[in-house]
Amino acid sequence: MSARPAGNAVVVGSGPNGLAAAITLAHAGMPVTVLEGAPGIGGGTRTEELTLPGFLHDVCSAVHPLAVASPFLATLPLHLHGLEWVYPEVQLAHPLDGGTAAILCRDIDETAAGLGADGAMYRRLMDPLSRQWDHLAPDLLAPLHFPRYPLQFALFGMKAVLPAMLFARLAFRAKPARALFTGMAAHSFLPLNQLLTAAFGLLLGSLGHTAGWPVAKGGSRAVTGAMASYLRSLGGTIVTDARITSVRELPPAQVVMLDVTARQLAELAGTLLPPRYRRRLQRYRYGPGVFKVDWALNGPIPWTAEGCRKAGTVHLGGTAEEVARGEQEVWRGVHPERPFVLLVQPSLLDSTRAPAGLHVGWAYCHVPNGSTFDMADRVEAQVERFAPGFRRLIIARHTRNCAGYERYDPNFIGGDINGGVQDLRQFLARPTLLSPYRTPLKGVYLCSSGTPPGGGVHGMCGYHAATAALQDQGYLEP
Known part of the structure; x- marks a missing residue:
């Protein structure tokens, strides 16, 4: 210096x-x-x-x-x-109709075991990424430059550049693994048939095993x-x-x-x-906005799938095809009837978030940029779909649309x-x-x-x- x-x-x-x-x-x-x-x-x-x-x-x-x-x-x-970080027992759960859920745990083997026939492929994808995270992170979380570990970076990039739906179809055979992957890829806010969306699924999946998804x-x-x-x-x-x-x-x-x-x-x-x-x-260019709902709840959310009751984060969207359809509709300027919903239940992990015996819930869905449409009923219907009786627990709710978020933070x-x-x-x-x-x-x-x-x-x-x-x-x- x-x-x-x-x-x-x-x-x-x-x-x-x-x-x-x-x-x-x-x-x-x-x-x-x-x-x-x-x-x-x-x-x-x-x-x-x-x-x-x-x-x-x-x-x-x-x-x-x-x-x-x-x-x-x-x-x-x-x-x-x-x-202080607080970690859930299950990092992420993605429920499907019928009472089952794909779950992401810190342990790769435990996650793979829950994915049945797709478990071996999941392990082959995520294990190298998780073990190499310390090498990959400085290059992935940086501007364009020549990577320090070019071979590892190139191997990641060959998978990451693919559209998430194509990647999910090529890599996995069954609904649970495909849904779990595309739900993580949907954090991109992009249509899941676009290039580079697989990167988000790979990145967030590997982070579940290396860093966890804490609050x-x-x-x-x-x-x-x-x-x-x-x-x-x-x-x-x-x-x-x-x-x-x-x-x-x-x-x-x-x-x-x-x-x-x-x-x-x-x-x-x-x-x-x-x-x-x-x-x-x-x-x-700016992308889709969000519509968010916060709930004060009279108890924990009554998920049908056991894995959701232990998860910090829950992705609500059904199958991979349903998630992709909803995200594509947002990009066409449509408000999905069944939106992809990202839900967090922090009071399951952190008792400071609510009075004793009560809970808070946090959820948002993607909407067209600048939307003022009230998505609360559609968001709550997605929760009710996988947790019957949820609406009876609501003590109070707060909603915020795109305009409200821009007032909250001009960014x-x-x-x-x-x-x-x-x-x-x-x-x-x-x-x-x-x-x-x-x-x-x-x-x-x-x-x-x-x-x-x-x-x-x-x-x-x-x-x-x-x-x-x-x-x-x-x-x-x-």
């Missing part, structure tokens, strides 16, 4: 990526101030009493395999700042709460209720890190940006919580091809989920953006 030049940094946004950028800069000795427009920190990792007093609901993200597996977050002593004790706010506490221990400052509407409003700084997506950068910087770059930002444009479409085109250019974090403005960088590696609570976008800034400013060797 070269001699440290004098200078300071301002970070706009206190989500995981903004805080990761701030911590990276502070590690290098740069004074850092984080400006957060909301009254509290967190971005997509806030926890609030959305229904009734004493019921703690994660407003956006709830389950965090990527946070546990993040090469950057793993280096931070967040456990000393209040972060944070006390709610997802504990993740950014611990990051903020650690940043302050490094001398960093966080200012809330400090909304920025133009880069001209920012205090003088050697480095400015913006935890915003492409369209927001175009609005914040306006004519300060070269016209060609601004047009590129304006062409950046969620049209309700897109992923920071933009994560298809092959925007995997390669997010938002630009050769320099995703640097902008044409001197000392100004993007550090949001609109940069590689994209959505998820992992902090890697912020880490990579801050590393680029430190190299440019002479704190690190390129």
Whole structure:
């Protein structure tokens, strides 16, 4: 490391990526101030009493395999700042009609045993990925570059680039394994006949065995709460209720890190940006939004399938074909009658989430970007389909549509919580091809989920953006 030049940094946004950028800069000795427009920190990792007093609901993200597996977050002593992970007995369950369910356990052999004739193929797919995760993670969760372990990366890429439905048909013979895989692939928010969607199924499946799918004790706010506490221990400052509407409003700084997506950068910087770059930002595409329901419940959800009663996360969508059909309808602008629903039951693991004997439930489905359609009945019908009697347990509910999510966090444009479409085109250019974090403005960088590696609570976008800034400013060797 070269001699440290004098200078300071301002970070706009206190989500995981903004805080990761701030911590990276502070590690290098740069004074850092984080400006957060909301009254509290967190971005997509806030926890609030959305229904009734004493019921703690994660407003956006709830389950965090990527946070546990993040090469950057793993280096931070967040456990000393209040972060505690709680793991379910079953990481994920995907029920099917008839009372059965495919389940994802930490143990690969246990998972494979539940998949019958497809168990051997599942083991052959996931075992190498799980064993090689520490080698693959720094390359997978990074911008385009020559990988450190090119052979392992290439072998993963040959499978990952395939459409999820094609991959599921080629790899598995029976409904349970196909459903389990396509449900994980549907986290991509993409039609499952598109290239690269298999990557999400492979990645999330292998993470179930390496990192697990835990929740944070006390709610997802504990993740950014611990990051903020650690940043302050490094001398960093966080200012809330400090909304920025133009880069001209920012205090003088050697480095400015913006935890915003492409369209927001175009609005914040306006004519300060070269016209060609601004047009590129304006062409950046946003994907489906979400409709979310939170419930205060009078008891645990009465799943028919035993595996669902032990799972932290439950995917509701029936067969692989039904999941794919619902996701395709969303991309056509249709609200599915039977949506694919991602459901979390955190109070099964964490007793701090609800009063004694009571529970909370968290669920969302994908909807067309900008939708204001009320999907609550359709979401609850999917739960009732696999857990008869569920509706009788509801004490109170809270719903939020796409418009509500964009008001909650300006990064969620049209309700897109992923920071933009994560298809092959925007995997390669997010938002630009050769320099995703640097902008044409001197000392100004993007550090949001609109940069590689994209959505998820992992902090890697912020880490990579801050590393680029430190190299440019002479704190690190390129």
